[in-house]
Amino acid sequence: MNEGRDCAMETANGVEAIERDGAAKLFGRNRVAASLQLDFERDTLTGQTVLAASHQEPPLKVVRAFAVEDGAALVHLHNVSGGLLGGDRLELAVNVGACARVQITTTGATRIYRPRAGARPASQANEIIVGENGLLEYLPDAVIPFAGARFSQRTSIRLHSGAGLFWWEILAPGREAAGELFQYEDVEFRTDVAAGGRLIAAERVRLEPKARGMASVARLGVYRTWATFYICRVGVGPADWLEIEKELRGVLALFSAQEDVLWGISTLTAHGLMVRCAAKRGRDVLPGLQEVWRVAKRSLYGQTAVMPRKVN
Amino acid sequence: MHLADSALPIGGLAHSFGLESLVAAELVTVPELSEFLRGFLEEAGFLEAVFCRAGFRLGSNGTASFTQNWLVLNQRLSAMKPSREGRAGSGSLGKNFLATVSGLGDFATVNGALRASREAQESIHHSVAFGLGSGVLGLEEDRAVLAFLHSGAASLVSACQRLLPLGQNAATRILWGVKPAIVETMRRSATCSVDDASCFMPVLDWGAMEHPALPTRLFIS
Numbered sequence: 001m002n003e004g005r006d007c008a009m010e011t012a013n014g015v016e017a018i019e020r021d022g023a024a025k026l027f028g029r030n031r032v033a034a035s036l037q038l039d040f041e042r043d044t045l046t047g048q049t050v051l052a053a054s055h056q057e058p059p060l061k062v063v064r065a066f067a068v069e070d071g072a073a074l075v076h077l078h079n080v081s082g083g084l085l086g087g088d089r090l091e092l093a094v095n096v097g098a099c100a101r102v103q104i105t106t107t108g109a110t111r112i113y114r115p116r117a118g119a120r121p122a123s124q125a126n127e128i129i130v131g132e133n134g135l136l137e138y139l140p141d142a143v144i145p146f147a148g149a150r151f152s153q154r155t156s157i158r159l160h161s162g163a164g165l166f167w168w169e170i171l172a173p174g175r176e177a178a179g180e181l182f183q184y185e186d187v188e189f190r191t192d193v194a195a196g197g198r199l200i201a202a203e204r205v206r207l208e209p210k211a212r213g214m215a216s217v218a219r220l221g222v223y224r225t226w227a228t229f230y231i232c233r234v235g236v237g238p239a240d241w242l243e244i245e246k247e248l249r250g251v252l253a254l255f256s257a258q259e260d261v262l263w264g265i266s267t268l269t270a271h272g273l274m275v276r277c278a279a280k281r282g283r284d285v286l287p288g289l290q291e292v293w294r295v296a297k298r299s300l301y302g303q304t305a306v307m308p309r310k311v312n
Numbered sequence: 313m314h315l316a317d318s319a320l321p322i323g324g325l326a327h328s329f330g331l332e333s334l335v336a337a338e339l340v341t342v343p344e345l346s347e348f349l350r351g352f353l354e355e356a357g358f359l360e361a362v363f364c365r366a367g368f369r370l371g372s373n374g375t376a377s378f379t380q381n382w383l384v385l386n387q388r389l390s391a392m393k394p395s396r397e398g399r400a401g402s403g404s405l406g407k408n409f410l411a412t413v414s415g416l417g418d419f420a421t422v423n424g425a426l427r428a429s430r431e432a433q434e435s436i437h438h439s440v441a442f443g444l445g446s447g448v449l450g451l452e453e454d455r456a457v458l459a460f461l462h463s464g465a466a467s468l469v470s471a472c473q474r475l476l477p478l479g480q481n482a483a484t485r486i487l488w489g490v491k492p493a494i495v496e497t498m499r500r501s502a503t504c505s506v507d508d509a510s511c512f513m514p515v516l517d518w519g520a521m522e523h524p525a526l527p528t529r530l531f532i533s
Contacts, residue, residue: 188510192391193391198387199387199388199391200391201391201394202388202391202392203392203394204359204392204507204508204509204510204511205510205511205512206510206512207512212351212354212355213351216347216348216350216351217334217339217340217344217347217348217351217515218347218348218349218350218351218352218354218355218356218513218515218516219351219355219512219513219514219515220514220515221339221515223514223515226514249525262514262515262518263518264394264395264517264518264519264520264521264522265521266394266395266396266397266520266521267396268391269387269390269391269399274394276394276514276517276518276521277514278514278515278518
């Protein structure tokens with residue numbers, strides 16, 4: 001049994017080496033500093049949101065914006081290098097114009113490779129602005145830090161009057177199928193969500209599994225995958241958020257029936273909710289997030305959540 | 313130590329900050345308690361210690377922008393607490409703590425902080441209030457942080473005595489055993505800014521978020 005697992009890990013490490021080296025050759029250097037800027041606007045004639053302007057530097061790429069039936073624009077974020085390498089510094093800037101509606105997803109999991117010796121951690125900075133009555137739905141796949149990986153992500157989200165946000169993040173423990181759990185060096189998430197100039201949510205997560213074990217029940221305990229889902233709409237009052245929380249708590253209870261996953265929900269200080277998930281298996285996370293998104297969108301917008309095509 | 317005593321009438325014994333949910337779900341049992349407390353100190357303890365220091369420095373270095381800094385500090389900590397009950401519990405303890413300190417003498421800074429928070433309808437978090445009060449009273453910063461962390465750990469152990477089959481002697485041993493973690497957390501917090509203060513406790517977050525849904529509750533949070 002152990003022999004099988006070792007073989008799986010060896011194969012996985014081999015694949016990682018090929019992917020990493022291939023990406024390094026592709027770009028001819030060990031480090032990449034790249035940015036992707038996406039500006040979305042609502043076409044006042046058609047009501048459809050369009051990608052009005054973009055600035056793209058490899059390996060970050062968006063092929064095109066697809067029209068969604070509810071008038072939103074859908075883009076798939078590609079990292080054509082296959083993942084983040086040590087020392088990579090990526091920047092994503094998204095500007096959702098007034099009344100525009102945008103869905104962003106990824107083409108697959110974000111893989112964080114082990115850096116070469118002496119390399120700095122891979123980093124990604126996300127600068128997000130949602131204009132007046134705009135809506136951003138950010139629905140990515142999981143971040144998977146490989147063994148030895150180092151990663152730092154900073155996200156700043158600014159919501160203007162009436163702006164809405166559905167934003168989830170999923171962190172896997174590593175390559176679970178290869179038996180690789182919490183073998184990364186360090187992962188950091190820094191997220192600020194501000195509405196009308198006021199900070200309504202701030203998260204600072206720094207994970208160093210070798211220094212501070214994830215198996216402590218004060219952290220993940222028996223769970224391995226962790227997810228956070230921010231649901232916001234600026235201007236919705238506290239009493240309404242309590243009602244939505246109650247409704248979503250009922251939804252989450254259906255997904256919490258098994259002992260393999262924990263779902264929690266609470267109102268933020270204003271203008272939104274946070275859903276927290278800890279799961280034994282990564283595959284149990286996405287169905288719950290999608291259902292919460294579907295019910296919350298109906299409650300907040302009276303509309304059906306349209307799944308990004310690749311998620312269906 | 314007087315201000316960190318669990319007997320101080322600020323309501324400290326009425327909160328479990330999500331631990332009650334974890335016990336109800338059998339995620340924390342007596343054998344895991346020491347490890348849980350160590351992790352709690354390394355994460356939530358660290359975050360609160362950094363904010364305690366920031367409050368302390370506000371209290372001991374009066375500046376012209378005190379009111380703004382005080383409000384922003386508390387607003388930031390509110391934003392970092394994911395559960396409504398956790399924010400409310402910390403806010404209740406902080407407000408009661410500062411009101412208690414206010415009653416001990418004529419402290420313009422403490423009274424100003426209470427007034428500013430009331431007018432702005434902002435929370436007063438326990439760690440920030442404890443730091444501010446300690447700074448105003450001229451205590452030593454590291455000692456104030458140690459006292460605050462010890463107080464928090466002792467409150468959780470006390471909560472466990474009511475939630476779990478945990479006797480006095482075992483509780484004392486557990487609290488004694490985490491003192492190195494208290495000291496280490498105090499040390500780590502000394503060089504960390506409030507913007508860098510981190511906390512990762514998703515299971516306890518779940519406990520605090522789901523506490524309102526518990527059918528039977530001993531604690532407010």
